[in-house]
Every structure is written in C-alpha cells, then in structure tokens.
Amino acid sequence: AVTPWLNQALKSGDTVYLSEAQGDFQLSNSVKDKVFIAGGSGLTPIFSMLNEYQSNAWYKQAQLLFYVNNSQSLFFSEQLSHLEAKGLQVTTIYSDHQGRIDQQQLEMFVEDISEKEFYVCGPGKMIEITQSLLTSNTVPEADIHFEYFGQQPLSLEGMNADDADELIQVDYLDSRKQVTFDPQQFIESDKATLLEISENQGLKPVAGCRMGVCHQCICKKKTGRVFN
Ligand code: FES
Known part of the structure; x- marks a missing residue:
C-alpha cells in the first residue's frame, strides 16, 4: 500500500518520519571470521552493518565479496575504499566478465570456508546458489545468514x-x-x-x-x- 501512496500523495516539501531499520538480518555473537557476500543492491544492508562496526576487532579479519555486473554498475566505490582502509578485505567481482559465484570462486576468494560465518544478501537466485554452495562446503546452517533483496523466488x-x-x-x-x-x-x-x-x-x-x-x-x- 505504501509505495503507490508515496508516489501519488507525497509532495515535495512534505515531512517524512522514518523508523530505525528492523529485521533478522543482523550480526550474530559468533567469534568466527565473517564473510559478507553481496549481489548488486544487496550490498545496502551489509554496508550498514559494516559501517556500524568499523571499530570492532573482527573487522580486520572480515571480508566482503561484492558482485556487480560490470564497472558501470558499481556503486559505493569511494565508501568501500574507506572501509578497506579500515581493515576490511574487499573483493569486487564483475559478473559479466568473471561469472557468478561458484565453487571455484569461493575457493579462490575465501580461505577455510567451513570455519567462517557468512552473511549473504542479493537477488533470490544468487542467495539460493550461495546457500547450497556453502552447505556443500560443510558450513553449518547456523553460520549462513541471508536476506533476500526482493522476494524469495x-x-x-x-x-x-x-x-x-x-x-x-x-x-x-x-x-x-x-x-x-x-x-x-x-x-x-x-x-x-x-x-x-x-x-x-x-x-x-x-x-x-x-x-x-x-x-x-x-x-x-x-x-x-x-x-x-
Ligand atoms: S512491479 Fe512491483 S510488484 Fe509488480
């Protein structure tokens, strides 16, 4: 109901009150090294988490795999360089040239896969593929957190x-x-x-x-x- 209403009724100059973000896609208390995997706009909730915890010790052990179609679709690049300077390991993957996530890429970018804790957000297909890859790499279900960006397929x-x-x-x-x-x-x-x-x-x-x-x-x- 909200989106069409916003489109039709909201005028320039109106005041909008926003609540804080809510939901289940949050950092756990696990001490395992964290791997964030984002597909396109799925970076946004991950980006919020990364921004919030920059001063935490785990940050320097954490890594982000950011999948975008090509360099034209890249966004937040300046902010990502900033996070990298803070110690986060950032890998940007251009799917048009390098392909989508698969076993080979996972092994190439992530060491000791089964020992890590994963946070995944992106389009439905990407989530499904990543989930099944992680499971087949014996990552326990409790260490795979995900959020569909869009509706579950x-x-x-x-x-x-x-x-x-x-x-x-x-x-x-x-x-x-x-x-x-x-x-x-x-x-x-x-x-x-x-x-x-x-x-x-x-x-x-x-x-x-x-x-x-x-x-x-x-x-x-x-x-x-x-x-x-
Ligand atoms: S276009 Fe958004 S639900 Fe159909």
Missing part, C-alpha cells in the same frame, strides 16, 4: 501444468487483448512473468520494482485459475 518443484492445460490463455479485459502460451515454457522460463507477457503484447501496465515487492502492478483477476 518461487519454488517450481511440483509445479506442473495439468495435462489438460495444453495452452494457458490470458484475457486482458480493459485492453481486450488475448494471449495464449505454452504452460511448460512459462514454468521453465524464470523471466516469463505475467507483467512481461503483457508488455510483450504491447500493453503498458503500471510497474515499479518488477519483482513482487511494490505491488504497483497489482490487478484484479476476474475469472480463471492461478498457479501459486
């Missing part, structure tokens, strides 16, 4: 179209357009959201985050069946 396990559903059909009532598509393709492609399918039809639904967080693209289903 849907599990497609057990999500099969019925045999009867040879084609899925969507009727857009306002624009009177109709789309049909193969359900299996829809399930297999993690890009095929209803929003994208609509846009491919030339429709221009209101949208913001494009990942299920802001609810700006919300609309009412009049009839039909939904896989959830």
Whole structure:
C-alpha cells in the first residue's frame, strides 16, 4: 500500500518520519571470521552493518565479496575504499566478465570456508546458489545468514501444468487483448512473468520494482485459475 501512496500523495516539501531499520538480518555473537557476500543492491544492508562496526576487532579479519555486473554498475566505490582502509578485505567481482559465484570462486576468494560465518544478501537466485554452495562446503546452517533483496523466488518443484492445460490463455479485459502460451515454457522460463507477457503484447501496465515487492502492478483477476 505504501509505495503507490508515496508516489501519488507525497509532495515535495512534505515531512517524512522514518523508523530505525528492523529485521533478522543482523550480526550474530559468533567469534568466527565473517564473510559478507553481496549481489548488486544487496550490498545496502551489509554496508550498514559494516559501517556500524568499523571499530570492532573482527573487522580486520572480515571480508566482503561484492558482485556487480560490470564497472558501470558499481556503486559505493569511494565508501568501500574507506572501509578497506579500515581493515576490511574487499573483493569486487564483475559478473559479466568473471561469472557468478561458484565453487571455484569461493575457493579462490575465501580461505577455510567451513570455519567462517557468512552473511549473504542479493537477488533470490544468487542467495539460493550461495546457500547450497556453502552447505556443500560443510558450513553449518547456523553460520549462513541471508536476506533476500526482493522476494524469495518461487519454488517450481511440483509445479506442473495439468495435462489438460495444453495452452494457458490470458484475457486482458480493459485492453481486450488475448494471449495464449505454452504452460511448460512459462514454468521453465524464470523471466516469463505475467507483467512481461503483457508488455510483450504491447500493453503498458503500471510497474515499479518488477519483482513482487511494490505491488504497483497489482490487478484484479476476474475469472480463471492461478498457479501459486
Ligand atoms: S510488484 Fe512491483 S512491479 Fe509488480
């Protein structure tokens, strides 16, 4: 409810009161060396933690792996140099050239993997891959802290179209357009959201985050069946 309201009702000059940050993605009391892994904007909560604890002893043993697509998408670089000067080990990885996180990279950048405590924040896929990598490197579950930046991805396990559903059909009532598509393709492609399918039809639904967080693209289903 908040994001659309902000967009429509808030005027320049209005006063906004903000609460302190809240949530579970916080530093634990563990004495293990900490490794922070951030993907893109997922750096923001990690950045807050790192800023807050610069004077703590663990800081000089801690490291940050920061994944961004390329040098153009890099942000906070000046601030990261500042954190590095304070003793944090910072590694920036450009995924376009160096690829996404995998076993090889983990071994290359992190020593004694199973002895460390991890904090991971980024897009859903990146979190899932990192979690399973860490688990297969025998990092205990209690030492893997994570926060989805955006919504947790849907599990497609057990999500099969019925045999009867040879084609899925969507009727857009306002624009009177109709789309049909193969359900299996829809399930297999993690890009095929209803929003994208609509846009491919030339429709221009209101949208913001494009990942299920802001609810700006919300609309009412009049009839039909939904896989959830
Ligand atoms: S929820 Fe943000 S665009 Fe759909």
